Amino acid sequence: MIPNVLTVAGSDSGGGAGIQADLKTMLALGVHGMSVVTAVTAQNSLGVQGAWELPVEAVRAQYRSVVDDIGVQAVKTGMLASAELVEAVAELIAGTDAPAVVDPVGVSKHGDALLAASALDSVRTKLLPAATVATPNLDEVAQLTGVRVESEKELRQAAAAVLAYGPRWVVIKGGHLSGDAVDLLTDGSEEHWLRAPRLDNRHTHGTGCTLASAIASQLAKGHSVPEAVAAAKEYVTGAIAAGFALGGGIGPVDHGWRFRAGS
Numbered sequence: 001m002i003p004n005v006l007t008v009a010g011s012d013s014g015g016g017a018g019i020q021a022d023l024k025t026m027l028a029l030g031v032h033g034m035s036v037v038t039a040v041t042a043q044n045s046l047g048v049q050g051a052w053e054l055p056v057e058a059v060r061a062q063y064r065s066v067v068d069d070i071g072v073q074a075v076k077t078g079m080l081a082s083a084e085l086v087e088a089v090a091e092l093i094a095g096t097d098a099p100a101v102v103d104p105v106g107v108s109k110h111g112d113a114l115l116a117a118s119a120l121d122s123v124r125t126k127l128l129p130a131a132t133v134a135t136p137n138l139d140e141v142a143q144l145t146g147v148r149v150e151s152e153k154e155l156r157q158a159a160a161a162v163l164a165y166g167p168r169w170v171v172i173k174g175g176h177l178s179g180d181a182v183d184l185l186t187d188g189s190e191e192h193w194l195r196a197p198r199l200d201n202r203h204t205h206g207t208g209c210t211l212a213s214a215i216a217s218q219l220a221k222g223h224s225v226p227e228a229v230a231a232a233k234e235y236v237t238g239a240i241a242a243g244f245a246l247g248g249g250i251g252p253v254d255h256g257w258r259f260r261a262g263s
């Protein structure tokens with residue numbers, strides 16, 4: 001049986017991030033990808049030109065359609081746009097018997113807001129407690145906890161601050177620091193440091209969505225959280241290495257890099 005994985009996220013019309021990145025990642029990792037669309041963005045390699053969120057009923061209905069009939073072995077959340085959607089999705093995933101990977105998306109690669117400032121408190125108090133794994137980057141850590149990380153050794157403090165909101169595990173993504181791309185995975189007792197060399201490639205659109213979806217895919221296949229995150233890091237590192245130019249700005253990571261290797 002092929003495991004089923006559900007993404008609850010926004011659409012990126014450019015195909016590099018959001019729902020589109022999630023479904024491509026799921027295909028590449030051998031699971032059946034399904035989607036609950038929370039918002040539609042008009043977006044390309046230059047930035048986000050517009051964003052429209054869906055009504056809460058539309059999000060809830062999509063979720064129930066998928067989960068009640070088809071069933072899910074893991075859920076991933078991305079762009080949730082508003083406090084109302086954050087709270088509805090938090091309630092839905094808390095009531096689902098499958099691991100949830102929460103990517104607490106705040107802004108796009110170009111700095112466009114994908115979450116209202118008024119939704120931050122709902123992310124802290126409703127969404128993070130429902131997460132099996134939360135995957136904030138350093139900007140999201142600062143926004144959610146006030147902890148500003150400037151060096152690798154401060155990743156531990158960031159992890160503690162996020163874990164205080166209640167996710168079972170957190171991956172602090174240190175990729176925006178200089179030097180190696182270092183992430184820290186911890187549940188407060190175990191620590192796993194994931195290190196990859198920094199790649200000289202500016203085409204990294206979709207990195208965060210891809211990592212979170214890869215973790216969800218590996219969890220759905222029955223891997224433990226540390227195994228899932230290690231495998232996801234390896235997949236995303238390959239995808240960044242193969243990231244390609246598209247349009248006039250920042251191109252996407254290559255979700256199909258493993259299909260092309262050796263072809």
Ligand code: PXL
Pocket residue numbers: 009010011012017018019041043078079105107108109114206207208209
């Ligand atoms: O990477 C965060 C993200 C999530 N969801 C959507 C996005 C982006 C970044 O551009 O467009 C829809």
